[in-house]
Amino acid sequence: MDYPARVKIVDVGPRDGLQNEKQPVPASVKIELVQRLQDAGLKEIEVTSFVSPKWVPQMADNAEVMAGIARKSGVRYSVLTPNMKGFEAAVAAPREYWPDEIVVFGAASEAFSQRNINCSIAESIERFAPVVEAARAAGIQVRGAMSCTVGCPYEGEIAPERVDYLAGLMKGIGVQRVDVADTIGVGTPLKVQRAIEATLRHFGVDEISGHFHDTYGQALSNTLAALQLGVWNFQSSVAGLGGCPYAKGATGNVATEDVVYLLQGLGIDTGIHLEKLIDAGQYISEHLGRPTQSRVARALMARRAG
Numbered sequence: 171m172d173y174p175a176r177v178k179i180v181d182v183g184p185r186d187g188l189q190n191e192k193q194p195v196p197a198s199v200k201i202e203l204v205q206r207l208q209d210a211g212l213k214e215i216e217v218t219s220f221v222s223p224k225w226v227p228q229m230a231d232n233a234e235v236m237a238g239i240a241r242k243s244g245v246r247y248s249v250l251t252p253n254m255k256g257f258e259a260a261v262a263a264p265r266e267y268w269p270d271e272i273v274v275f276g277a278a279s280e281a282f283s284q285r286n287i288n289c290s291i292a293e294s295i296e297r298f299a300p301v302v303e304a305a306r307a308a309g310i311q312v313r314g315a316m317s318c319t320v321g322c323p324y325e326g327e328i329a330p331e332r333v334d335y336l337a338g339l340m341k342g343i344g345v346q347r348v349d350v351a352d353t354i355g356v357g358t359p360l361k362v363q364r365a366i367e368a369t370l371r372h373f374g375v376d377e378i379s380g381h382f383h384d385t386y387g388q389a390l391s392n393t394l395a396a397l398q399l400g401v402w403n404f405q406s407s408v409a410g411l412g413g414c415p416y417a418k419g420a421t422g423n424v425a426t427e428d429v430v431y432l433l434q435g436l437g438i439d440t441g442i443h444l445e446k447l448i449d450a451g452q453y454i455s456e457h458l459g460r461p462t463q464s465r466v467a468r469a470l471m472a473r474r475a476g
């Protein structure tokens with residue numbers, strides 16, 4: 171089996187990982203987490219989201235975090251912007267604090283779209299279109315997250331045709347690359363491959379990333395299944411942090427540490443230093459007062475402890 175020679179990982183821990191935390195996490199801790207992730211070799215970090223603070227209070231410090239991170243050359247910093255209000259807030263600061271990439275986020279499921287962003291899929295695309303246009307005019311890259319590409323907490327199983335439809339809409343408004351997200355972690359390898367194949371009708375393989383939550387323990391298998399289709403961009407969350415506020419019961423993303431370990435075993439280069447990454451995961455886990463969700467981190471820390 172041929173696998174891609176290298177893989178790029180977006181660590182979404184500071185955003186997807188922390189957005190659902192009930193306890194307020196200070197901006198200084200988020201900033202330190204970003205620092206530790208870039209020190210570990212992450213080249214892409216999803217830092218925060220410019221969404222309504224009434225809906226997601228944990229991300230209310232978005233501007234403070236964006237202004238506080240010490241940027242490293244060669245690292246891409248992204249933020250979520252669901253509408254023009256979010257985009258305008260993301261670029262209200264001086265240019266050095268702007269994101270390199272914004273993320274518009276839609277869903278393959280109507281019910282999830284309503285619960286997550288309070289509008290239908292068609293309305294979401296109408297809201298995203300001016301955001302995409304403004305971002306590209308400002309030289310900011312645009313990613314489109316596609317939630318619930320295999321299953322939805324409200325509608326159940328999602329057919330690949332729904333993914334095909336959403337990917338086509340995203341392409342139509344000028345989104346440059348897309349995430350195939352298994353928001354609630356119900357996917358298994360063949361289902362994930364069908365969702366990716368539907369996306370491949372509209373985007374090249376270099377423009378597609380896998381975003382797998384690990385609720386049912388399938389995320390590493392799904393990562394392997396995506397690699398088998400040539401996908402080489404993935405999103406994961408340090409220490410397996412996270413969960414979506416609008417997907418009850420869904421656990422965090424697959425842990426970045428576990429993905430890096432898998433990839434190292436396949437001889438695939440990520441440029442990420444696993445031990446430093448584990449330290450970053452420990453930093454945030456200790457702050458949150460609970461153990462890391464990464465099996466690899468737990469195993470390697472036990473070995474460190476002798």
Ligand SMILES: CC(C)(COP(=O)([O-])OP(=O)([O-])OC[C@H]1O[C@@H](n2cnc3c(N)ncnc32)[C@H](O)[C@@H]1OP(=O)([O-])[O-])[C@@H](O)C(=O)NCCC(=O)NCCSC(=O)C[C@@](C)(O)CC(=O)[O-]
Nearest residue numbers: 220221222225252255256275286287288315317351353414
């Ligand atoms: C999208 C909205 C804003 C629509 O929410 P809405 O209520 O329909 O918006 P609205 O335009 O009617 O405005 C209502 C109020 O929100 C304000 N508002 C409006 N927009 C903004 C904004 N951008 N930033 C700050 N404030 C905003 C606006 O100013 C107004 O304030 P008020 O007059 O009541 O004081 C809302 O539904 C929302 O914020 N939802 C949160 C969505 C979210 O963050 N979900 C989690 C991230 S997605 C995810 O995790 C999945 C992903 C990406 O990881 C992939 C996967 O795994 O599936």
